[in-house]
Amino acid sequence: MNDAVRGDRQPGEASGVQPAARPKVSSKFRLQWEEAQGAWVLLYPEGMVRLNASAGEIMKRCDGRRTVDELVAELEQAFDASGLQGEVTNFLDMARKQHWIEV
Amino acid sequence: MNASAQPSAAAIGPPLWLLAEITYRCPLHCAFCYNPTDFAATTDELGTEEWLRVLREARAAGSVQCAFSGGEPLARDDLEVLVAEARRLGFYTNLLTSGVGLTEARAAALKEAGLDHIQLSFQDSTRELNDFLSHTRTFDLKQRVAAMIKANGWPMVMNCVIHRLNIDYIENIIDMAVELGAEYLELANSQYYSWALLNRDQLLPSREQVERAERITNERRERYGDRIRIFFVVPDYFETRPKKCMNGWGSVFLTVTPDGTALPCHTAKMLPGLAFPNVREMGVREIWYESEGFNRFRGDDWMQEPCRSCPEKDKDRGGCRCQAYMLAGDAAAADPVCDKSPAHHRVLEAVDLAQRPLQSATRALPLVFRGPAESRRLIEQSRNAVAP
């Protein structure tokens, strides 16, 4: 599971998650909505990460089908906002380092 | 669990973690076993329907992690039914097992039921450890179980309770975990409750042993890099501040014992004068939010000095209530692991005793191995002790 991260550091490849990439929640985690907590959570062996609202909105769209560009466009429309690209990319970079997503 | 817990009882969060101790039956005899020493007195285990109801009620109250433990949970043949219902309800399902009783067929049935994770523990009496380290029976069993875990696509998580008698073999334990393909290895120093407390003087390692084990663990981390993540949990007797026990009393964890007693932690039943509810008589939500047993040590009204006015009280919540009771004789006292506790010397004395050479005469004390006959003997003994 660490190969993806290492692979990215190879010469010639940019380091961040690319706009055309199709991120997907890692098979090592389960993403689910928890009514009692009013939040999306990531579950893993004997543990849980509670996602804040925007992280949850991003993660639930990481289904391996949407590209990052599509995901950003969708969020901008849903929340009537613009210029979310930077924030989303930063989050996805972090999420990949944590192995929450595969790209 | 990484989720942040509420430091004060003003807002009681949901019981995120359900620990389902579905049976005390176990084929093994660990000298550090965390089951109560009087476990043999439990004869009326909850039935399948009752457990299914507990799972539903706990999930409705917001539980999300569910660990099936024991005893040996595989000793119940309805485990697959319980796991399937838990998974269907949306729990993340964990099975804590020694692997004894796990056949290919049961592994497949558990996979089918949706089991998310197996934590394979090293069973350990000294003989079994030797078997394991010398690649005989026990090693073969672990190897077979590890292969089943991999074949079913579960993450491979191993756990080994560390103590005076095995801590010097820590390099072998780590190397074998790697050989078995473990992705995570938890080296948890024994906690001194129940059977481990009876055996404490034989099980508590010396400072040098702990330091050496930590050093070797670090070397192995370097060597193996990303192949395995190793967690090393230091025995709290060597600390000067207590652990935030159970992340705070009644803040995250709900344990249900084989007979249906609901506890804020699996050892809490030992605390005197506290009535803990039973799931046969009370619903999970009411147990969690309203029962006296769960509210007793929430917040900080119950605290005494030195905790009450201590600036660190939100950090550790005064430590473990059971340890306070066992070592200071008062469940509302500061955990004696804390060097501000007036009973801290009790911990220091145990640590001093552990400094004796490994081969000294005190070591000749026999270990008390967990088992039903031994449990009945201990029940009898304590009855005689209180009889007029």
Ligand code: SF4
């Ligand atoms: S600690 Fe050992 S004896 Fe106790 S329940 Fe676990 S495997 Fe069985």
Ligand code: SF4
């Ligand atoms: S005095 Fe009590 S609250 Fe303060 S550090 Fe010690 S145990 Fe924790």
